[in-house]
Amino acid sequence: MTEPETLTIDVNGFPTRVWRKGAGPALGFLAGFGGLPRWIPFLDELARGRTVIVPSLPGFPGGDRGHSVLDSHLDWLLAVREILDKAGLSGADLAGSSVGASLAAEIAALWPATVRRLALIAPFGLFDETNPPTDPWAQRADAVPGLMCADAEKWTALKTPPEGANSIEWPIEQVRANEAAARIFWPLGNTRIEKRLRLVKAPTLLLWGEQDRIIPRAYADVFAKGIGGPTRIQVIAGAGHLAELDRPAETAAAIAGFLEAD
Amino acid sequence: MKLMWFHLMPYTELPVDFRDRNPSVWVDIHSTLFDPKRAHLMYNDFMDELEYAAECGFDAVCVNEHHSNGYGLMPSPNLIAASLARRTTDTAICVMGNSLALYNPPTRVAEEFAMIDVISGGRLIAGFPVGTPMDTCYAYGTNPSQLRQRYHEAHDLVKRAWTEKDTFAFNGRFNQQRYINIWPRPVQQPHPPIWIPGGGSVETWQWCAQMNYVYCYLSYYGYKAGRATMDGFWAEMDRLGKDRNPYQAGFLQFIGVAESRQQAYDLYSEAAEYFYGRCLHVDPRYATPPGYTSEGSQRAGIESQVKKAADATVRGKSTGERFASVARDMDGIVDNGYVIIGSPDEVAQQLREVATQLNVGHLMLLLQYGNMSKDLTRYNTKLFAEQVMPKLRDLHAGWTDHWWPRPMDAALRAEVPAYMPKLAAE
Numbered sequence: 001m002t003e004p005e006t007l008t009i010d011v012n013g014f015p016t017r018v019w020r021k022g023a024g025p026a027l028g029f030l031a032g033f034g035g036l037p038r039w040i041p042f043l044d045e046l047a048r049g050r051t052v053i054v055p056s057l058p059g060f061p062g063g064d065r066g067h068s069v070l071d072s073h074l075d076w077l078l079a080v081r082e083i084l085d086k087a088g089l090s091g092a093d094l095a096g097s098s099v100g101a102s103l104a105a106e107i108a109a110l111w112p113a114t115v116r117r118l119a120l121i122a123p124f125g126l127f128d129e130t131n132p133p134t135d136p137w138a139q140r141a142d143a144v145p146g147l148m149c150a151d152a153e154k155w156t157a158l159k160t161p162p163e164g165a166n167s168i169e170w171p172i173e174q175v176r177a178n179e180a181a182a183r184i185f186w187p188l189g190n191t192r193i194e195k196r197l198r199l200v201k202a203p204t205l206l207l208w209g210e211q212d213r214i215i216p217r218a219y220a221d222v223f224a225k226g227i228g229g230p231t232r233i234q235v236i237a238g239a240g241h242l243a244e245l246d247r248p249a250e251t252a253a254a255i256a257g258f259l260e261a262d
Numbered sequence: 263m264k265l266m267w268f269h270l271m272p273y274t275e276l277p278v279d280f281r282d283r284n285p286s287v288w289v290d291i292h293s294t295l296f297d298p299k300r301a302h303l304m305y306n307d308f309m310d311e312l313e314y315a316a317e318c319g320f321d322a323v324c325v326n327e328h329h330s331n332g333y334g335l336m337p338s339p340n341l342i343a344a345s346l347a348r349r350t351t352d353t354a355i356c357v358m359g360n361s362l363a364l365y366n367p368p369t370r371v372a373e374e375f376a377m378i379d380v381i382s383g384g385r386l387i388a389g390f391p392v393g394t395p396m397d398t399c400y401a402y403g404t405n406p407s408q409l410r411q412r413y414h415e416a417h418d419l420v421k422r423a424w425t426e427k428d429t430f431a432f433n434g435r436f437n438q439q440r441y442i443n444i445w446p447r448p449v450q451q452p453h454p455p456i457w458i459p460g461g462g463s464v465e466t467w468q469w470c471a472q473m474n475y476v477y478c479y480l481s482y483y484g485y486k487a488g489r490a491t492m493d494g495f496w497a498e499m500d501r502l503g504k505d506r507n508p509y510q511a512g513f514l515q516f517i518g519v520a521e522s523r524q525q526a527y528d529l530y531s532e533a534a535e536y537f538y539g540r541c542l543h544v545d546p547r548y549a550t551p552p553g554y555t556s557e558g559s560q561r562a563g564i565e566s567q568v569k570k571a572a573d574a575t576v577r578g579k580s581t582g583e584r585f586a587s588v589a590r591d592m593d594g595i596v597d598n599g600y601v602i603i604g605s606p607d608e609v610a611q612q613l614r615e616v617a618t619q620l621n622v623g624h625l626m627l628l629l630q631y632g633n634m635s636k637d638l639t640r641y642n643t644k645l646f647a648e649q650v651m652p653k654l655r656d657l658h659a660g661w662t663d664h665w666w667p668r669p670m671d672a673a674l675r676a677e678v679p680a681y682m683p684k685l686a687a688e
Contacts, residue, residue, distance in 0.1 A: 067407065071435060138400065138547045168564045172557055179553035183407035186399075 004039055009055070009086040011079055012069050017062030018087045019054040022047030027259065028055070028089040030080075032098025032121065032242050033136060033148060033214070034155070035060030035177040037170070038162060042244040045252030046095070050259075055087040057100060059180025061173055067180040073191055076184055077106050081114070090114050093259050097121035097244055098214070099181045102193060105223075109199035118229075119205040119255045121243050122215045124181075126222055127190035134214045137182055150211040150240035158245060189215075197226030204231045205258040209239030209246060232258065263617060263657035264666070266356060267315035267643065268324035268514065268626045271308045271342075272333040274633040275300055276540045286545035287332040288396040301335065307636045308335075309342065313349045314640055315629070318647035322354035322387065324626055326480075327361055328394075329401035333541035340374045347382035348678055354667045355382055358459055358478070358626070359389020363409050364402050367439050368416035372423035376448045383676070384449035384669035389478070390417060391459045396544065399551040406551035412436050424453040455665045457512060462491040463559040467498040470510070476624065476665045478512030482542065483584070484599035485616040488513060492620040508623035509663040515616060516601040516628045519609045519645045526603035529638060531592040534601050536632030539590045546586060601631075606649035613654055623658045 004021035021043065027050040029043065035056065046052045058079055059067025070076050080103045084090055094115045096104035101123035108115040127133065134147060145152035145159075161170040185191065204227050206220045217235070224231040234254050239246035276295060277283070284292065312323045325342045328334030336342060343357045355378065360371045379386040392398065392413050399406045415434045422430065422442070429443035448454055457476040460466035470477040479491050492513065496506060504510075516537075518530030555563075589598050596603055602612045617625060629646060630639040669675070 071408070137406075137551055140546055141550075168561055171564065172560050175552050175560065176557070179407045182552055183405060186405040186407070187403040 004043070004052075004054070007087075009083065011058060011063075011066050011083055011086070014058065014064040014066035016058070016064065016066060016083060017056045019043070020051065022049075022051045024050045026051045026053055026089060026092040028053050028084060028087065028092055028094045028104075030055070030057060030094070030096035030100025030104050031060060032096075032100055032244070033178075033181055034158065034174070034242075035062070035180075037061040037158065037173065037177075040158065040245065040248065042248035042252055045248050046255065048252075049256060053087050053089055053092075055083045055089070057083070057103065057180065059183065060177045063180070065176070067176075067183050070183065073184070076103065077110060080107055081111060084114060091116060093117045093119070095119035095121070095255055096123070097242060099124050099184065102185075102191065105200060105204075105227075106191075106193060106196065108202050108204075109193075109196040112199065112201045115202045117204075117259055118200065118202040119207065119258060120223065121207045121251065122209060122212050122219075122241055123193075123223065124185050124189045124215065125191045125193035126215075126219050127188040128216070128219070128222075131216045131218055133189050133216060133219075135187075136214060137178065137186065147213045148240060148242050148245075150209065150238055150246045154245040155242070194222065194226055197223065198228045200227045201229045203229050203258075203261075205255065206231060206233045207243055207251060207254055208233065208235050209241055209243040210235050210237050211239065212241045212243075214241040263654050264321040264509070264624045264663065265651055265654065266322040266324050266354075266512075266624060266626045267312070267320040268326075268358070268628050269308055269312055269630055270326065270328075270333055270628065271305070271335040272537065272541055272632060273301065273335060274304055274536075276332055276536075276633075280540045281543045284543070286548065287541055287543045288328075289330050289400045289545070289548045291330065291332045295332065305335065308630070309345060309349075311630055311636060311639050311643070312342070312346055315643050315647075316346070316350040316353035318643055319651065320353065320647065322356045323350065324356040324358050326358045326389070327391070327397070329397045331396070331401075333537070340378060343378045343386070344381060347378055347385070351678070352669070352672070353385070354387055355385050356387040356457070356626075357389055358387075358457065358480070359391050361391050361393030361398055361413075362416035362420065363404055363412035364393065364398060365416065367437055368419045369423055369439065369442055369444065371416070372420040373444050373446075375420075375454060376424065376444055376446045379448040379450055379454050380446045382669070383674075384454075385667050386448070386450070386454040387457055387667060388454040389457045389459060390420075395551050395554045396548045399554060400548045405553075407553035408436065409554060410556065421453065424448055449670055450668055455667060457665065459512075461559070462494055463556055464494070464498060464562065465556055465558055467495045468502070471499055471502045471504050474510075476510055476512055478514070478624070478626070480512075480514040480626065482514075482516070482538075482600065483588070484601065485513070485515060485620060486599035489620060492622065496621055506621060507661050507664070508617070508621045508658045509661055509665055511620070511622045512624035512626055513616070513620055513622040514626045514628065515613070516631055517609060517613075517642065517646060518601055518603040519606055519642055519650055520603075521605060523604045523608055526605070527592065527596070530601065530603060530634070530642075533632040533634035533638070534595050535590065535592055538588055538595055538600065541632060542585055542588055542590075544585045549585065606645060606653070609646070610650045610653035613650070614657060617654070617657050623661065623663060
């Protein structure tokens with residue numbers, strides 16, 4: 001695993017990290033709940049045949065306190081649009097997971113020319129009161145790893161401070177990531193994205209961890225039915241909510257296969 | 263020295279095995295545990311107790327706001343305060359307080375507090391808590407990432423609503439209102455005294471100093487745990503070059519007074535253990551919404567844990583960690599200083615130390631807690647008023663309380679007729 005190139009872009013005055021690795025057509029990735037405090041094997045997998053570009057979302061690791069000035073859903077969507085433009089992802093293929101997937105779908109709905117093909121891993125955004133998502137913000141700390149991943153160790157490894165990390169700022173950054181997700185999706189996760197899905201014209205792959213304990217699998221059907229472009233649903237065996245952590249190779253292969261389909 | 267009588271209004275009939283059979287006293291406490299007909303009696307007892315405390319000569323009666331909470335039956339303390347305004351005459355009415363971010367528009371708080379102030383002839387103390395995570399983020403669904411910004415904006419709106427003479431437009435980040443012009447306007451001018459109950463965050467101390475508000479530390483863990491927080495507050499006041507006027511501070515303390523320490527121990531054990539055992543049984547799932555604790559406070563907490571600083575027992579600990587480590591048996595409750603017990607002399611002696619060491623001019627006293635009966639509450643209240651209060655009056659005599667209500671002249675105030683049930687029956 002080699003280190004990615006790191007660039008910094010300005011978003012509403014906040015320095016925002018953009019990782020870049022590989023060669024070939026650009027593929028963007030917007031991270032899921034908790035963000036990416038470190039590079040993960042999944043991104044190496046994606047970078048095999050692609051230039052993978054991973055901009056941080058405001059408030060998530062690498063995104064400074066950019067969430068603190070985003071008060072409305074429109075504020076968030078404009079910030080993400082700006083991030084994609086500045087990261088060189090306008091018109092590229094776009095993948096996202098969890099909270100990042102929800103925002104990727106929004107961008108594809110509002111600005112169809114911005115996204116070529118779309119790959120979504122268990123996106124937030126819906127709430128069905130007969131089959132509600134798990135509340136990720138009302139959990140005992142020791143329950144979170146097992147909710148985010150089928151293999152709790154995968155989440156723990158993501159969140160454990162690396163050697164040399166600042167022992168005070170690292171945990172604050174992880175809480176900030178949860179806060180940033182809350183700022184968009186509190187309290188139910190319902191952004192009423194359902195109303196906008198028909199505007200998504202990009203061919204869309206919906207990936208779901210077989211053991212997702214956060215977002216019910218039935219929501220894949222709602223997304224598939226709502227999205228205006230052609231869709232395909234694929235379940236990743238042995239994966240939880242953040243399938244890219246549990247099953248990096250399989251998840252990346254599913255995305256690569258989908259992007260090469262045309 | 264001001265001595266204030268505080269009621270939390272706990273539901274007094276939670277089952278003995280409540281802790282074992284229920285995940286939380288707060289947020290998702292089950293409705294089947296609530297018997298409205300029993301609660302009818304509880305509310306009326308509690309309101310009798312508040313009125314009794316006023317009769318006994320306490321300087322203020324205090325009420326507060328909680329939601330979906332088995333130990334706090336006042337989602338709207340303003341309702342109780344309105345009743346107290348009619349059933350008391352000279353006692354200050356301390357609403358501690360209204361969680362500003364929960365009101366939409368916050369103008370409602372300006373209006374209701376102005377009503378209480380007008381009805382009571384200017385006896386209101388206006389408390390503005392942020393509110394606990396359980397109340398604000400979970401029971402009321404407020405976004406934890408915006409809670410403090412909304413709180414501060416609502417504060418600005420309420421203060422302008424009280425003080426601006428002309429109808430104005432409020433063009434806030436979260437609140438926009440074209441026409442703000444509250445009727446009634448408060449009796450106390452420019453506005454009722456504002457008190458801020460807060461945790462131990464530096465930001466809150468600085469804000470109280472800057473705004474010249476009373477800072478109150480309303481902890482259930484007594485003077486020993488509260489010492490570090492109050493020391494922190496005064497250190498910050500010193501740093502900012504402010505007076506150490508003890509009346510700029512308030513502190514909550516549980517009390518059980520009797521003829522002797524042993525008698526107090528025997529009399530108050532059940533109620534104290536009910537409170538710390540059943541009432542403070544809060545599911546930690548509802549204690550730490552991300553963003554509720556400011557990054558500055560998180561940093562201070564982690565640093566103090568790293569340094570094993572003396573105040574790490576309270577400061578920087580999340581609400582959940584505090585609930586998890588609470589003492590629940592009477593020996594632990596007393597040893598930790600959660601509840602001060604003893605003979606009148608012993609209680610007075612301890613409270614003198616508390617008020618002096620913490621430099622607090624407003625003691626908010628819980629003389630009812632848990633499932634304490636009305637009789638025992640009256641006994642505790644009366645004994646305190648008659649035999650403890652006189653021994654504390656001289657404390658902080660050299661300071662002026664700039665933060666106490668300034669009611670209308672008694673001669674100008676309405677005469678509130680006594681309730682006469684016989685007339686009603688005729």
